[in-house]
Amino acid sequence: MKIHTLVVLVQDHPGVLNRAVSMFRRRGYNIASLVVGHTETPGVSRMTIVVESDNVEQVVKQLYRLVEVLKISDVTEDPVVDREMVLVKLHVTGQHRAEIVALTEVFTAKIVDVATNTMVIEMTGGPAKVDNFIDVIRPFGIKEMMRTGRITMVRGAKGHSGAELIDQAAE
Amino acid sequence: MSEKRTGAQILCEALIQNGVDTMFGIPGGAIMPFYHAMWEYRTDLRHILCRHEQGAGHAAEGYARSTGRIGVCIGTSGPGTTNLVTPIADAWMDSTPMLAICGQVSSAVLGKDAFQETDITGITMPITKHNYLVKNINDIAYVVKEAIHIATTGRRGPVLVDITKDALQATAVPDYSKKIFLPGYRPTVTGSKKQIKAALSLMLKSKKPILMIGNGVMMSEASAEVRVFAERYKIPVITTLHGLGAFPEDHELSLGMPGMHGWVHANRAIQEADFLMNIGGRFDDRVTGKASTFAPNARIVHVDIDPSEIGKNIEVEIPIVGDARIVTLSMLEEEPEEKLVAEFHKNAAEWLTYVRELQTKHQHKQQYLNRPDTSTMLPHDVFAALTKQLNTRGNYRVVTDVGQHQMWAAQLLDWYKPRTHITSGGAGTMGFAVPAAMGVAVAHPEDTVWAIAGDGGFQMTNQEMIVIIQENIKNMKIAIINNGFLGMVRQWQELFEGKRYSGTPLTSPDFQKLAEAYGWTGITVESVDQIDAAIERAYAIDGPVLIDFRVEREVNVFPMVPQNKSIGEMITE
Known part of the structure; x- marks a missing residue:
């Protein structure tokens, strides 16, 4: 199945996440990642949804049936900036510390916490770079890890702002 | 304020x-x-x-x-x-x-x-x-x-x-003046002019056109416009279960209902058509049969107000998103070349003649009403008598439940006017008829409202009968097609499961007495010769009447398309 990235603008109401996610559940599609956050327009939230699907078009149409969904774009084929962040807690004994510090510099990651036997590293990048970083760091012993999931923005003038849609409706 | x-x-x-x-x-x-x-x-x-x-x-x-x-x-x-x-x-x-x-x-x-x-x-x-x-x-x-x-x-x-x-x-302190603010809800009601032009030109190129109309025509009150459109181009019209009444069944262009229990000629027409325009129907699986085999030769236009319906079940060549009535009006504004229209009329007339021949060869509705030679009371006898009475008396609305009787009613009663046939289609909810008919009776005190139900579905919600009495509603009648089975399931068990009647035989109370307990008039009908008198009596009584028609127990609804088969493969007896 093909992996699609959808950018979805929604009204910032309670339950809207539940409604949107339910559409994927109903069709039996697995969501690989989903990030929701505020946008430049008050009252509008933005989701980046990464989903495996052979027929994403149908899901998109059904998402549009939701009253609170403003706009959906499949940006899979568009030139985009893709970013996610990961926090990794490593089990680190003294002998490996220097090596890890060097690796974090290569990946422009940040060490945000150091304790006797652990280190927490923050790293941001495209999904491939994050994968790569995790692979490299794994042999040192990952105790905990959390990825944020992907946020995506189309490059150039084309974009996804809810401002116009909100203004039109208010008239 | x-x-x-x-x-x-x-x-x-x-x-x-x-x-x-x-x-x-x-x-x-x-x-x-x-x-x-x-x-x-x-x-x-x-x-x-x-x-x-x-x-x-x-x-x-x-x-x-x-x-x-x-x-x-x-x-x-x-x-x-x-x-x-x-x-x-x-x-x-x-x-x-x-x-x-x-x-x-x-x-x-x-x-x-x-x-x-x-x-x-x-x-x-x-x-x-x-x-x-x-x-x-x-x-x-x-x-x-x-x-x-x-x-x-x-x-x-x-x-x-x-x-x-x-x-x-x-x-x-209330404020009723706040304006509706729905930035994510702007239904498209006007169809794209370009698509409409394309659809018409595709239609005019066809030789075997079909117009299929569904619930959307009912919901948008498009019956009159659809009729003008069908008559202008002389296209045969097929009405889905929820489209029944949106186009008069006695019209020369009407072919009736398609699908699982639709007419053979209607299904054949779909399978042989080279053009099909569906207005306000959603290509439900009970209409299409096995979707991949549906209308194999047709170039399809789909008019629907919901974009998510288009391409969901059936791939279409020209989608038109819009309100059925507004789109039909836009189609009527188009004035294609007269020569093209004349040629189209000629082909459509030949096509209609061919479909009518199919209709006579197979089970024409009237022939279907010719009951087999048996002394027992068949459901068909009840529907034949009801049709006669409804047509003579007029001002009726019929609400059906779910199952065999629902299909017989759809097939055997005549549907002329929008919103006179009301049933549970998509969900197939048994227990729908009695309470829904109550809602219809309240809304239309001038009409006689018939709830037709099986003995199974009737018992799911019959408690609402007392509401009719409490509210002094006079214009509702109930006809129970009582065959002592959950009939449609029994039919499938007979046809596909070697007559293993598991969980389908049904004992019922004496419905006449039950009706009387509720303050209704109850009538029991046990033989063919009692049917007419019972219906006449029901009409003569100014108040709610229930008729328990104790029909032959094992009768099947035909024609029938077995599940997941092409609608070209119908069982007719």
Whole structure:
């Protein structure tokens, strides 16, 4: 199945996440990642949804049936900036510390916490770079890890702002 | 309007302002403030007390489906609202404009498993067009306005408003003037001119055209326009289950119903057509049979107000998103070259003649009414007699339940007018007929409303019969096609499961006595020669009458397309 990235603008109401996610559940599609956050327009939230699907078009149409969904774009084929962040807690004994510090510099990651036997590293990048970083760091012993999931923005003038849609409706 | 009011009073006023005059419901703890308030507004806002919330929901559906206006049902928190779930799902599947008003526990205890608390907005999320949990009195007036707007525009559907008890009890100065703000809800009603032109030019190139019309034509009141369109181009018209009545069945262009229990000639016509325009139908699997085999030779145009229906079940060549009536009007504005139209007329006439031959060769409706030679009473005898009486007397609406009788009614009664045939199509909800017919009877006191049900479905909601008495409703009759089985399941068991009648034989009470216990007139009919007199007596009595037709037990609905087969492969006997 093909992996699609959808950018979805929604009204910032309670339950809207539940409604949107339910559409994927109903069709039996697995969501690989989903990030929701505020946008430049008050009252509008933005989701980046990464989903495996052979027929994403149908899901998109059904998402549009939701009253609170403003706009959906499949940006899979568009030139985009893709970013996610990961926090990794490593089990680190003294002998490996220097090596890890060097690796974090290569990946422009940040060490945000150091304790006797652990280190927490923050790293941001495209999904491939994050994968790569995790692979490299794994042999040192990952105790905990959390990825944020992907946020995506189309490059150039084309974009996804809810401002116009909100203004039109208010008239 | 500057006086303070309770949330419940505001709810009543908002409903009245948005065109509601009738509601079906049952009170309970959380919704009590609403009932307290509605007493003051009872001259403008009629409340009909039902016996089960499912009955209230179906009654609201009947009201909505027969009028096109919003149907309103009410339940209290917890079981009161979960009992509404079935009619809400039914309204969702059949695009019925419905407003469900639910009481909810006070906001202070929300989410704490309070007495009679159920997360009804969570439960109904996938089966409502939209739903609301209202906790603030200041939201009530606006939410009612928005909810009714959403339910009655675009593709119609159910909307649920769940209001906490404290919001109903609080007081505030109402503001009814807030304008509707729905940036994510702008249904496309006007079809694309370009697509419409393309569709017409595709049609005019065809030699074997079919026009298929469905629920959307009913919902958008497009019958007259569709008729003008069909007559102008002389295209044969097929009406789906929910399209029955949208095009008169005695019209020379009418081919009747397609699908699983549709007519052989209608299905053959679809399979052989080189052009099919579907207005307001959703290519349900009961219409298409195995989807990949549907209309293999046809280039398909699909007119639907809901873009998510287009391409969902059947791939189409030209999609037109829009309201059935507005799109049909736009199609009528087009003036194609007369030469093309003349050529098209010639081909369409030949095609229609061919389809009519198929019709005579196979089971024409009238031939189908010619009963086999047996002394027992067949369901067909009942429907033949009913058809005769309905046609003679006029002013009728028929509400059917789900199962064999539903298909016989669709096949064997004559449908001439929109909103005269009301049934549970998409969801197939047994128990629909009696309460839905009550809703229809309330909305149309000038018509005789027949609920036709099987002995199985009837027993699921027959408690609503007493509401007819309490409300002094005179214009409702019930016909039970009583065969002592859950008949449609039995039919499948006979045809596909070696007659293993597992869980289908059905013992029933004496329906005549049951009717009498409810204050109805009950009639039992056990032989063919009693049918006419019973129906005549039902009409002669100014009040509710139930007729128990004890028909032959093992009769099948034919023609039939076995599940997941092509509609070209019909079993005819």
